[in-house]
Amino acid sequence: MTEKPTIFALSSGRGRAAVAVVRVSGPRAGQVIETMAPPLPRKRMAVLRKLRHPTTRSIIDEALVFWSAAPKSETGEDVAELQVHGGPGVVRAVLDALATLPGCRMAEPGEFTRRAFDNGRLDLAQVEGLADLIEAETDAQRQQALVQMSGANSTLYEGWRTKLLNAAALVEAAIDFTDEADVSSDAVSLSRRVIEELHDEVRRHADDGRRGELVRDGFRVALLGPPNAGKSSLLNALARRDAAIVSDEPGTTRDVVEVRLDLGGYPVIVADTAGIREAGTSLEGEGIRRSLLTAREADLVLWLIDASQPAADLPPEISARPLRMIKVVNKVDIASAPMAREYDLAVSAKTGEGVGALVERLTVAVAERTGGSTGTVDPVISSARHRALIDECLGNLNAFLAGDARETELRAEDLRRAASALGRITGRIDAEDVLDQVFGRFCIGK
Numbered sequence: 001m002t003e004k005p006t007i008f009a010l011s012s013g014r015g016r017a018a019v020a021v022v023r024v025s026g027p028r029a030g031q032v033i034e035t036m037a038p039p040l041p042r043k044r045m046a047v048l049r050k051l052r053h054p055t056t057r058s059i060i061d062e063a064l065v066f067w068s069a070a071p072k073s074e075t076g077e078d079v080a081e082l083q084v085h086g087g088p089g090v091v092r093a094v095l096d097a098l099a100t101l102p103g104c105r106m107a108e109p110g111e112f113t114r115r116a117f118d119n120g121r122l123d124l125a126q127v128e129g130l131a132d133l134i135e136a137e138t139d140a141q142r143q144q145a146l147v148q149m150s151g152a153n154s155t156l157y158e159g160w161r162t163k164l165l166n167a168a169a170l171v172e173a174a175i176d177f178t179d180e181a182d183v184s185s186d187a188v189s190l191s192r193r194v195i196e197e198l199h200d201e202v203r204r205h206a207d208d209g210r211r212g213e214l215v216r217d218g219f220r221v222a223l224l225g226p227p228n229a230g231k232s233s234l235l236n237a238l239a240r241r242d243a244a245i246v247s248d249e250p251g252t253t254r255d256v257v258e259v260r261l262d263l264g265g266y267p268v269i270v271a272d273t274a275g276i277r278e279a280g281t282s283l284e285g286e287g288i289r290r291s292l293l294t295a296r297e298a299d300l301v302l303w304l305i306d307a308s309q310p311a312a313d314l315p316p317e318i319s320a321r322p323l324r325m326i327k328v329v330n331k332v333d334i335a336s337a338p339m340a341r342e343y344d345l346a347v348s349a350k351t352g353e354g355v356g357a358l359v360e361r362l363t364v365a366v367a368e369r370t371g372g373s374t375g376t377v378d379p380v381i382s383s384a385r386h387r388a389l390i391d392e393c394l395g396n397l398n399a400f401l402a403g404d405a406r407e408t409e410l411r412a413e414d415l416r417r418a419a420s421a422l423g424r425i426t427g428r429i430d431a432e433d434v435l436d437q438v439f440g441r442f443c444i445g446k
């Protein structure tokens, strides 16, 4: 049998830093320490050692060396960790030295995590949680990813899957009695109660207003309004930088400009759009088409009007839809907000008046929509992949509940299919097709 390659990579960030972490995983990890920084230290105890080049024996750096043995390590293999000084020259020299050792090669992106998955240290949902944790920009994202990485989603889905497999086995056992129709349909009715309860539980989990996905992908706010209302100015005020071009010429913004904000720990994506009016040119018409599309896809529309101008009506494409909307009057520094008009807030993008209140209002809207889920330890659906599989599970549970109880084999099949959808979330079942996609999200060294 050929030996599995021992992989190594810089696991900390690139560039100058106080410390750089180089990780080595695989059957030769122990040998790496014995060659470059002998002797092998006690497991999981940091020791300070001189790190030497394997052939020239020249000193590369002083390093803190950790050693953990298979299977109780992060990857489930033997792992050596070298904490060296974080200069690019040091890191280069360490990586070059490692490359000279037989059986050792540079790791590919996500390869350490892939090995942890292959060795059962993490399941697929946990791996995705880990990728989300590394990408988390806000506190809500961090907390949600941490829950998933710790295995809360996996435990929930595996629990459901076990129930389903038990119920399927019960129904299948009854198939042997098919000549006694009563016995077999009894088994189906018995399972029915369990499945009805499970169906409710899965449906409640799926019926979450997409709050997990909102936290992971960001809550989308579309800034919409007539030209010159100050949408781009407001975007810049919210972003605290000049993200979009502002001018006194109506029709300045043509393309959608997005900025990402952290509002109370939630990721929010605010999109500035082209002002809505009867289009002068086809180019402007295309801009307006994009504005309306952005508004339709948004989780909330911020309709902005100009206090110094006659009232502008909501475009019919927008007023016809049940969209969440906040109506804001801008430019209160030059015109008093007309009381007759319906609006929720008055601001001045120029002086900043009322912008704080608007941010508060947005934060509340986002928190409501995401169920105020910071601090939660409940597992939520966080990705489209998981949602599709949960829906598939529900579809099969529906088929079971609606199906003819006398068709025992078909009913058992419904349950097996529902179980298999859940198994694909955690990667217990034919995960091959999604593995490359999931592990491709990681960088080298993770």
Ligand SMILES: Nc1nc2c(ncn2[C@@H]2O[C@H](COP(=O)(O)OP(=O)(O)OP(=O)(O)O)[C@@H](O)[C@H]2O)c(=O)[nH]1
Pocket (backbone or CB within 6 Å): 226, 227, 228, 229, 230, 231, 232, 233, 234, 245, 246, 247, 248, 249, 250, 251, 252, 253, 254, 273, 274, 275, 276, 330, 331, 332, 333, 334, 347, 348, 349, 350, 351
């Ligand atoms: N006095 C005052 N002027 C403002 C305010 N907000 C924006 N303006 C001015 O209004 C003009 C239009 O601002 P923009 O932010 O470009 O307006 P817009 O809604 O993005 O316009 P379009 O992109 O053309 O649809 C600019 O001259 C701004 O300086 C405000 O609160 N007070």
Ligand SMILES: [Mg+2]
Pocket (backbone or CB within 6 Å): 231, 232, 233, 244, 245, 246, 252, 253, 272, 273, 274, 275
């Ligand atoms: Mg603009």
